[in-house]
Amino acid sequence: MTSRQKLLWMAIGGGVVLALALVGCSVVGVIAASLGATTSSTVASGPAVAIVRVEGVIVSGKPAPSNPFGSGSTSSAYSGVIVDHLRQAEADGSVKVVILRVDSPGGSVVASQEIHQQMLAMTKPVVVSMGELAASGGYYVSAPAKEIFANPATLTGSIGVISEFINVGDLLNQYGVKVTVVKSGAFKDEGSPFRPMTEEEAAVWQSIIDEAYQGFVQVVADGRVYTGRQAQAVGLVDKLGNLPDAIKRAAELGGIQGEPRIVEYKEPLNLFSSLFNLSRPSDPVGEVMTLLDRGHGPALQYLYVGP
Numbered sequence: 001m002t003s004r005q006k007l008l009w010m011a012i013g014g015g016v017v018l019a020l021a022l023v024g025c026s027v028v029g030v031i032a033a034s035l036g037a038t039t040s041s042t043v044a045s046g047p048a049v050a051i052v053r054v055e056g057v058i059v060s061g062k063p064a065p066s067n068p069f070g071s072g073s074t075s076s077a078y079s080g081v082i083v084d085h086l087r088q089a090e091a092d093g094s095v096k097v098v099i100l101r102v103d104s105p106g107g108s109v110v111a112s113q114e115i116h117q118q119m120l121a122m123t124k125p126v127v128v129s130m131g132e133l134a135a136s137g138g139y140y141v142s143a144p145a146k147e148i149f150a151n152p153a154t155l156t157g158s159i160g161v162i163s164e165f166i167n168v169g170d171l172l173n174q175y176g177v178k179v180t181v182v183k184s185g186a187f188k189d190e191g192s193p194f195r196p197m198t199e200e201e202a203a204v205w206q207s208i209i210d211e212a213y214q215g216f217v218q219v220v221a222d223g224r225v226y227t228g229r230q231a232q233a234v235g236l237v238d239k240l241g242n243l244p245d246a247i248k249r250a251a252e253l254g255g256i257q258g259e260p261r262i263v264e265y266k267e268p269l270n271l272f273s274s275l276f277n278l279s280r281p282s283d284p285v286g287e288v289m290t291l292l293d294r295g296h297g298p299a300l301q302y303l304y305v306g307p
Contacts, residue, residue: 045094045261046094046261047094047095047096047254047255047256047260047261048092048094048095048096048260048261048262048263049095049096049097049098049099049247049250049251049254049256049260049261049262049263050085050088050089050092050095050097050098050099050262050263050264050265051098051099051101051262051263051264052082052085052086052089052098052099052100052101052264052265053077053082053101053103053264054077054082054100054101054102054103054104054115054138054141055077055101055102055103055104055131056075056076056077056103056104057075057076057077057104057105057106057107057303058076058077058079058104058106058107058108058111058112058115058137058138058141058302059076059077059078059079059107059108059111060078060079060080060108060110060111060114061078061079061080061111062078062080062081063076063078063081076107077104077107078111079108079110079111079112079114079115080114082115082118083114083115083118084265085265086098086100086115086118086119086122087118088265089124089263089265090121090122090123090124092263094261094263095124095263096124096253096254096255096256097124097125097126097127097250097251097253097254097256098122098124098125098126098127098250099126099127099128099129099243099246099247099250100119100126100127100128100129100141100142100145101128101129101131101243102128102129102130102131102134102138102141102142103130103131103132103133103134103138104133104134104135104137104138104141105133105135105136105137105138105303106135106136106137106138106139106140106158106301106302106303107137107301107302107303108137108300108301108302109137109300109301109302110300111137112137112140112141112302113140115141116140116141116143116144119141119143119144119145120144122144124254125146125250125253125254126144126145126146127145127146127147127148127149127246127249127250127253128142128145128147128148128149128246129149129241129242129243129245129246129247130142130148130149130150130151130154130156130228130237131151131154131243132151132153132154132155133154133155133156134150134154134155134156135155135156135157135158135225136158136301136302136303137301137302137303138156139156139157139158139236140302146253147238147239147249147253148236148237148238148239149237149238149239149240149241149242149245149246149249150228150231150232150237150239150240150241151228151240151241151242152227152228152229152240153227153228153229154227154228154231154237155225155226155227155228156225156226156227156228156231156236156237157224157225157226157231157236158224158225166193167193167194167195167196167197168193168194169193169194169195169196172194179194181194208300209300228240247260247262
């Protein structure tokens with residue numbers, strides 16, 4: 001074997017060792033993440049306050065298995081996960097009260113209603129702590145809470161329903177792309193991104209929006225956006241304060257003496273699905289579609305789309 005061949009084999013061997021090391025680190029990380037269902041403060045036992053987070057655009061269901069390298073989207077609040085965490089807090093005997101930490105512009109009507117319904121089903125007190133933004137669906141999921149805390153600068157309110165339709169027809173024409181639609185009825189492709197919406201189709205969707213809006217105003221009957229201080233003045237929030245203030249109040253409601261133990265729930269990871277995702281190429285288009293909640297066509301949104 002020549003010296004050049006030896007160097008080649010040494011390089012190949014080094015690459016294999018490095019690849020195995022990376023996979024090993026990933027496996028260890030996934031296993032470690034899979035073992036823990038909750039995180040808590042350093043106190044191992046005793047009465048607790050559970051924190052359930054609604055952070056990002058509210059979407060239906062649950063996310064795909066997480067990639068240990070962190071390529072998964074963190075910009076969505078999945079209703080399936082949030083409902084599960086609320087149910088875990090309800091079933092956890094050590095948890096005396098729940099904090100719903102909301103930092104969201106809202107999102108899917110269906111997903112917001114799922115969280116709202118679980119909030120109504122809670123028998124333990126729930127205190128909402130609003131972050132930067134708790135507007136539209138973000139307020140809708142907060143409304144059933146026993147008490148709502150907001151920072152004076154929080155943006156909240158914005159009660160209403162929206163559904164947005166993308167029209168990329170002109171863009172496709174610039175590239176010579178033509179779309180042929182064969183349909184069984186006049187409204188089968190209403191909201192199609194490949195053509196403008198007709199007046200008749202717009203009227204149909206306006207009636208749908210109006211119906212969904214009536215469901216919203218039965219809970220909250222005010223449609224503009226407010227700061228936290230303004231929202232307190234009109235009765236949309238109860239108190240001004242940040243998360244530590246909400247925790248202190250939650251401890252009082254739960255009859256907890258001293259510093260409460262804090263519990264947060266995590267979704268257990270599927271080891272094999274996570275390892276499979278390591279080799280799966282990223283799908284930026286899919287992530288954008290999920291963020292816009294357009295993976296399954298038009299959707300009704302309790303969504304604040306302001307600056």
